[in-house]
Amino acid sequence: MTERQITDTLLANGVEKFGVCDVNEIVFDENLRKYCESNSCGAFGRNYACPPFCGSKEQLIKKVKSFKRAVVYQTVSPLLDSFDVEGMYEAGKRHTELHLKIRKELDNCFSLAAGGCRICPECAAIKKEPCRHPDDVIISLEACCINVSELAATVGLKYINGANTVTYFSAFFI
Secondary structure, rough: OOOHHHHHHHHOOOOOOOEEEHHHHHOOOOOOOHHHHHHOOOOOOOOOOOOOOOOOHHHHHHHOOOOOOOEEEEEEEEEOOOOOOOHHHHHHHHHHHHHHHHHHOOOOOOOOOOOOOOOOOOOOOHHHHOOOOOOOOOEEEHHEEEOHHHHHHHHHOOOOOOOOOOEEEEEEEE
């Protein structure tokens, strides 16, 4: 997979905001895993794409660092107001669907995305059943200890895109 193939695929899918960086420019913050471990989003131990199932922070950082370049993109969606949780959820779902579509077009190139995996309405991990879509699981940037606000700045993207918007990020690695 080449950087050009990824950026062409992003453009072909309507992605307008993206940037590229060397992986050695990515800021890792192992303290981010504390948010996972404190279950701040409710997915710890309840989603195969999240800790503890997705791997240790050391394993994931090592995997990311095994690549040379990252192509990072964002989606920005309008919200009714800053308390529009349903709008945030729907925007996250659309971002995930777009991410999966692009990843399939890129022959399942290694990638990370915003938040935990949202493929299934309820993750099989909750019932201690095997993952229904093991080839499609999307691990979050944060679970890999990637500081997303720093990553956005590194690739020239805005982390905050104005009032009544929500922004989600994904990255493909080369």
